[in-house]
Amino acid sequence: MRSINSHFSIMISVFVLLFSFQFTNVIKSVVNDYASKIVNDYAIVVVSSAELKEEELKKQIPEIESLSEISSKKILDRLKNDMSSKNLALLQVALPKFYSLKLESIPNKKRIEAIKQKLLSINTITRIETFAKTHEKMFKMLQLLQAMVYIFAFFVAFVAILLIFKQIRIWTYEHNRRMSIMTLFGASFFMKSAMLYRMTIVDSLFSSFLVCALYTIAPKLGVVKDFAAELDIVIPEFNIVFEGGVLVGASLLFSLLAVTIVARKIGRV
Known part of the structure; x- marks a missing residue:
C-alpha cells in the first residue's frame, strides 16, 4: 500500500503539471480564435x-x-x-x-x-x-481570464514540481542502502540510480498518456460541445502526434532531470 501511494504521488503530480501546461495552450487557442472572430465582426x-x-x-x-x-x-x-x-x-x-x-x-x-x-x-x-467600447470590453475580459488561468496554472505546476522532487527524494533515501553497497563495488551513478529512473519514467509516462487521453476525448463530449456552443467559442482538437509527443517528451525529460538533480544532491550530502 505504501508503494502504491508513493507511485500515486508521482503520477498525480506529473498529471497536474502536464494538465496545467496543456490547459494554458487550450486557453490561448480559444482567446486567439475569439480575437479573430471579433476582428471579423468588428x-x-x-x-x-x-x-x-x-x-x-x-x-x-x-x-x-x-x-x-x-x-x-x-x-x-x-x-x-x-x-x-x-x-x-x-x-x-x-x-x-x-x-x-x-x-x-x-x-x-x-x-x-x-x-x-x-x-x-x-x-x-x-x-x-x-462601436469599439463593447468589443474592447469583452476582449479585455477574455484577456484577463487568460492571465488568471496562466497565473493559477503556474502556481499549481510549481506545487506539483515540489511534490515530485519530494517523492524522488524519499525514494532516494529508501534505496540509499542499496545504492551505498553498489558504490562500494564501483557502480556508476546511472547504474545506482537505475531503479529511481525506471520508477519515475514509468509513472510519468502513465500520467502523460492519461493527459493525452483526457484532452483527446473531452472536446468530443456532448456536454463540452454544448458549453462551447453557448459561449460561441471553439475548443481546439488535441493533436495526438505533435501535442501528445510534446507532453510525453516533456514528462520524460523532466523525470530524468528531477532524478538526476535529487540523486546527485543527496549523494554529495
Whole structure:
C-alpha cells in the first residue's frame, strides 16, 4: 500500500503539471480564435458626402483590412410608397454614402481615437461610429481570464514540481542502502540510480498518456460541445502526434532531470 501511494504521488503530480501546461495552450487557442472572430465582426461605420477609395485611406491608416460601401437601397425601398419617384430620386442623390471599414486587428482605445481623428480630417467624412467600447470590453475580459488561468496554472505546476522532487527524494533515501553497497563495488551513478529512473519514467509516462487521453476525448463530449456552443467559442482538437509527443517528451525529460538533480544532491550530502 505504501508503494502504491508513493507511485500515486508521482503520477498525480506529473498529471497536474502536464494538465496545467496543456490547459494554458487550450486557453490561448480559444482567446486567439475569439480575437479573430471579433476582428471579423468588428467594423467602423463611416459616413461620407463623397465616394471614398480604399487605397487612399490605407495610405493614412495602414491597418485597414477592407472598405465596403453599405447600400442605401433598403432605406429607399421603405420610402417608395410614401414619396414620389422624383423626390425619391432627389433623396438618393442627397443621401450620403455609408461605408463599413474593417481593420486587420482590434486596436486599443488610444489607437481607435487616433484612427477616428485621421478619418475626420478628411473633408468629405461627416460622421464616424467606432462601436469599439463593447468589443474592447469583452476582449479585455477574455484577456484577463487568460492571465488568471496562466497565473493559477503556474502556481499549481510549481506545487506539483515540489511534490515530485519530494517523492524522488524519499525514494532516494529508501534505496540509499542499496545504492551505498553498489558504490562500494564501483557502480556508476546511472547504474545506482537505475531503479529511481525506471520508477519515475514509468509513472510519468502513465500520467502523460492519461493527459493525452483526457484532452483527446473531452472536446468530443456532448456536454463540452454544448458549453462551447453557448459561449460561441471553439475548443481546439488535441493533436495526438505533435501535442501528445510534446507532453510525453516533456514528462520524460523532466523525470530524468528531477532524478538526476535529487540523486546527485543527496549523494554529495
